[in-house]
Amino acid sequence: xxxxxxxxxxxxxxxxxxxxxxxxxxxxxxxxxxxxxxxxxxxxxxxxxxxxxxxxxxxxxxxxxxxxxxxxxxxxxxxxxxxxxxxxxxxxxxxxxxxxxxxxxxxxxxxxxxxxxxxxxxxxxxxxxxxxxxxxxxxxxxxxxxxxxxxxxxxxxxxxxxxxxxxxxxxxxxxxxxxxxxxxxxxxxxxxxxxxxxxxxxxxxxxxxxxxxxxxxxxxxxxxxxxxxxxxxxxxxxxxxxxxxxxxxxxxxxxxxxxxxxxxxxxxxxxxxxxxxxxxxxxxxxxxxxxxxxxxxxxxxxxxxxxxxxxxxxxxxxxxxxxxxxxxxxxxxxxxxxxxxxxxxxxxxxxxxxxxxxxxxxxxxxxxxxxxxxxxxxxxxxxxxxxxxxxxxxxxxxxxxxxxxxxxxxxxxxxxxxxxxxxxxxxxxxxxxxxxxxxxxxxxxxxxxxxxxxxxxxxxxxxxxxxxxxxxxxxxxxxxxxxxxxxxxxxxxx
Amino acid sequence: xxxxxxxxxxxxxxxxxxxxxxxxxxxxxxxxxxxxxxxxxxxxxxxxxxxxxxxxxxxxxxxxxxxxxxxxxxxxxxxxxxxxxxxxxxxxxxxxxxxxxxxxxxxxxxxxxxxxxxxxxxxxxxxxxxxxxxxxxxxxxxxxxxxxxxxxxxxxxxxxxxxxxxxxxxxxxxxxxxxxxxxxxxxxxxxxxxxxxxxxxxxxxxxxxxxxxxxxxxxxxxxxxxxxxxxxxxxxxxxxxxxxxxxxxxxxxxxxxxxxxxxxxxxxxxxxxxxxxxxxxxxxxxxxxxxxxxxxxxxxxxxxxxxxxxxxxxxxxxxxxxxxxxxxxxxxxxxxxxxxxxxxxxxxxxxxxxxxxxxxxxxxxxxxxxxxxxxxxxxxxxxxxxxxxxxxxxxxxxxxxxxxxxxxxxxxxxxxxxxxxxxxxxxxxxxxxxxxxxxxxxxxxxxxxxxxxxxxxxxxxxxxxxxxxxxxxxxxxxxxxxxxxxxxxxxxxx
Numbered sequence: 010x011x012x013x014x015x016x017x018x019x020x021x022x023x024x025x026x027x028x029x030x031x032x033x034x035x036x037x038x039x040x041x042x043x044x045x046x047x048x049x050x051x052x053x054x055x056x057x058x059x060x061x062x063x064x065x066x067x068x069x070x071x072x073x074x075x076x077x078x079x080x081x082x083x084x085x086x087x088x089x090x091x092x093x094x095x096x097x098x099x100x101x102x103x104x105x106x107x108x109x110x111x112x113x114x115x116x117x118x119x120x121x122x123x124x125x126x127x128x129x130x131x132x133x134x135x136x137x138x139x140x141x142x143x144x145x146x147x148x149x150x151x152x153x154x155x156x157x158x159x160x161x162x163x164x165x166x167x168x169x170x171x172x173x174x175x176x177x178x179x180x181x182x183x184x185x186x187x188x189x190x191x192x193x194x195x196x197x198x199x200x201x202x203x204x205x206x207x208x209x210x211x212x213x214x215x216x217x218x219x220x221x222x223x224x225x226x227x228x229x230x231x232x233x234x235x236x237x238x239x240x241x242x243x244x245x246x247x248x249x250x251x252x253x254x255x256x257x258x259x260x261x262x263x264x265x266x267x268x269x270x271x272x273x274x275x276x277x278x279x280x281x282x283x284x285x286x287x288x289x290x291x292x293x294x295x296x297x298x299x300x301x302x303x304x305x306x307x308x309x310x311x312x313x314x315x316x317x318x319x320x321x322x323x324x325x326x327x328x329x330x331x332x333x334x335x336x337x338x339x340x341x342x343x344x345x346x347x348x349x350x351x352x353x354x355x356x357x358x359x360x361x362x363x364x365x366x367x368x369x370x371x372x373x374x375x376x377x378x379x380x381x382x383x384x385x386x387x388x389x390x391x392x393x394x395x396x397x398x399x400x401x402x403x404x405x406x407x408x409x410x411x412x413x414x415x416x417x418x419x420x421x422x423x424x425x426x427x428x429x430x431x432x433x434x435x436x437x438x439x440x441x442x443x444x445x446x447x448x449x450x451x452x453x454x455x456x457x458x459x460x461x462x463x464x465x466x467x468x469x470x471x472x473x474x475x476x477x478x479x480x481x482x483x484x485x486x487x488x489x490x491x492x493x494x495x496x497x498x499x500x501x502x503x
Numbered sequence: 504x505x506x507x508x509x510x511x512x513x514x515x516x517x518x519x520x521x522x523x524x525x526x527x528x529x530x531x532x533x534x535x536x537x538x539x540x541x542x543x544x545x546x547x548x549x550x551x552x553x554x555x556x557x558x559x560x561x562x563x564x565x566x567x568x569x570x571x572x573x574x575x576x577x578x579x580x581x582x583x584x585x586x587x588x589x590x591x592x593x594x595x596x597x598x599x600x601x602x603x604x605x606x607x608x609x610x611x612x613x614x615x616x617x618x619x620x621x622x623x624x625x626x627x628x629x630x631x632x633x634x635x636x637x638x639x640x641x642x643x644x645x646x647x648x649x650x651x652x653x654x655x656x657x658x659x660x661x662x663x664x665x666x667x668x669x670x671x672x673x674x675x676x677x678x679x680x681x682x683x684x685x686x687x688x689x690x691x692x693x694x695x696x697x698x699x700x701x702x703x704x705x706x707x708x709x710x711x712x713x714x715x716x717x718x719x720x721x722x723x724x725x726x727x728x729x730x731x732x733x734x735x736x737x738x739x740x741x742x743x744x745x746x747x748x749x750x751x752x753x754x755x756x757x758x759x760x761x762x763x764x765x766x767x768x769x770x771x772x773x774x775x776x777x778x779x780x781x782x783x784x785x786x787x788x789x790x791x792x793x794x795x796x797x798x799x800x801x802x803x804x805x806x807x808x809x810x811x812x813x814x815x816x817x818x819x820x821x822x823x824x825x826x827x828x829x830x831x832x833x834x835x836x837x838x839x840x841x842x843x844x845x846x847x848x849x850x851x852x853x854x855x856x857x858x859x860x861x862x863x864x865x866x867x868x869x870x871x872x873x874x875x876x877x878x879x880x881x882x883x884x885x886x887x888x889x890x891x892x893x894x895x896x897x898x899x900x901x902x903x904x905x906x907x908x909x910x911x912x913x914x915x916x917x918x919x920x921x922x923x924x925x926x927x928x929x930x931x932x933x934x935x936x937x938x939x940x941x942x943x944x945x946x947x948x949x950x951x952x953x954x955x956x957x958x959x960x961x962x963x964x965x966x967x968x969x970x971x972x973x974x975x976x977x978x979x980x981x982x983x984x985x986x987x988x989x990x991x992x993x994x995x996x997x
Contacts, residue, residue: 097946114981117946122928128857128898133759134943197765197857197898202696265627271691356896357851363622363691378923386985387978397928401895402850404622404691427987429872429923434616434891449628452591452611484881487608491880493921497987 044166052159078161122397152221250287363404386427538660546653572655616891646715744781857898880921
């Protein structure tokens, strides 16, 4: 055992729990339910997946139910899908093999807002957690766990699990200790307010509390997060960013937004990363972030002095930005914080802080319903994730999409989305590369005309207006005209 | 002026503001925006509507934009609709004439979650409030307003309005003073936690703070709330109540709910009133209520000792129960509290307390999307109201509907609802007179089969199962099969 590994196990009684991943995997029996660390491919276990896969290869039917924070890396989600190990896997995924298996009905899945998952574990709505598997940067003298690049639901899994397996990852600097703020609200009826009034408020501990007698195995690991490459901004991304900046500026000018801005939240992915990146060119200063994931762009905005502080439940960086972050950790450590997703995605805090939530969608309809999960109403993409928490309670809920898909052949603005994740009640603003539709306070028909004229691609506007006019005739309603048959038959292609 | 009226104006400088409704109405100019007290036909102004109607009769085009708490009585919403006074009327209504005018495109309306309205007023998203019109039981020495049977958004309207008109209603006993708890959270970024951890926690004042120089008119009134009659429970209501009780009991037995239960919320209407009434027959004790409206059934459950405490933003009682309440006020005054709707409907408090939210819907689909507002997707009923706040953040979100409508000829369970107010992410449980579908943790296909088998009327189950099987074939998806065309063409009638 190398010294950098053993010295991180500060409770020396636990040194005899160090074992190989294959040995540790023996604590996992067929049919068990696991609570696993990891959120948007950050801070997830990298080694135990291969050991479980080996058992599946040898013919064992594992049928595991696995709960996580959000998406895990291919070493876990991909590997175990390909070996048929998952019975059920919630609450979010981005792995292609896993997604295909879910759509084929081979792996169970249901889509949920991420802040609810820890509540359901605490209240016994989901299965009891047999084993928690958590990636750690260190274990302290009391046996408490210092997490790595995410927290997710790990604090709750560790609290409620019978057994805990730790992957202690030496790739993550031990110096990461201190950026976490772990607060676990008690169960109803013994609740209390979450005392956060700004992103930098510290309310918890720097570690996940863990009874050391629960720790049955410690696995050595030095594998970095699988990272997440982000697409370089193209002209449309840049135009979306400009539209966002222009809108936020006009809201500040009109006195509807304070300056410095309320904390920003941005969903995972290339679009939001590129759009945030565009804030470099804005005049906004002293921005803060209260989000579920910190991507590359956040660090670039910190480097340029635009962002003062950012908290989330995960650090999801491309390999180069991550390594730069680890190398320059001292520079960032007082400017970031990681929280459990029960806190980062808390409706309570989101509403209180008046968060500006920026999330991408697959399609939006002319009344402002949006679809962020199911293509054609049935083919699952990633899941609703944190947008389920943020958009319903944000001070300003902004949805972003390119006006077209499939090289401009398909309209992302339609008469009726094929699946609804966010209703007209939640959608404040839609932004495409074409423009901005501020829907707050508008009647349905005004909403429709604003979305079509400001956000739809000009090629599709005539057909959308024609639909709206025909619907007024056919349903005899001048408030919110709908022709459901025509809506589902609407030709989205040029 | 009668003594019972003048003694309630404790700030004697304000006595010279007493005037007729016709005189007071002169402060209202065409094109103005009014912020009006009243929530679910409780605590709304009864006299000024007739004065404005007279001016409309005389040919004046008033074009008023009117914001309220929620629905107002016919003396206001009905009268002003029939005279064509409204340009826009938000955020909720139950008046038949107003509803018809909205659907005809004659009155502007957009549907929103009720907790957002005060935020939009504070942040300037909506029009500035020219005049606030508030029903009061008294005005204190400082000019502060003691509300009557509701608070709604009155505290925010009074704070942000240029002028305030008060209808001082002597029908409401002055003794009502003390049941209100008015707390107005500050604007972002100067926010603070709402320090409520149980329904009886008092955090504010017993009055709405009002700068007396804003008060331009005080109108004498002695007209009771228009009340709200509730339908007597029928066999189906009773069966729904039994199903609810059975479900809650099984949740307590399984340890998924605490006992005493978390606070209850129930939407307005005969169905929820009848279902709550059914709790009389349960073993539950020491129940509490954290809701937006207290209906008859709450008082009956207090009388029988089942409910210890109830808070809401409005008291909406039938005439007989209201008069009994006023007569026996001493008995109830320490057991109820009225709060602003920003607090009663606060996502922060709802999530924290783990509220059991019980709301009715028009229809539900086999995946658990529900429609509570638009019949056939376009004909507005009442509005999403508080269910937009409660269901998204509740500890347990229960939707109730009869399995059929139109004397059993129409199925309330369908392949795809024609409008979505609450998505699959929010719907925990559906209850009909047929049974209970607990959807938490279920995959889409399991959700569909559970809803069809437990909640749909037996007459419609074969067609719903046939739809589901056909959808699996036609869309080649075994996770969440959908056939949009077949869904909208589904024959809901026998």
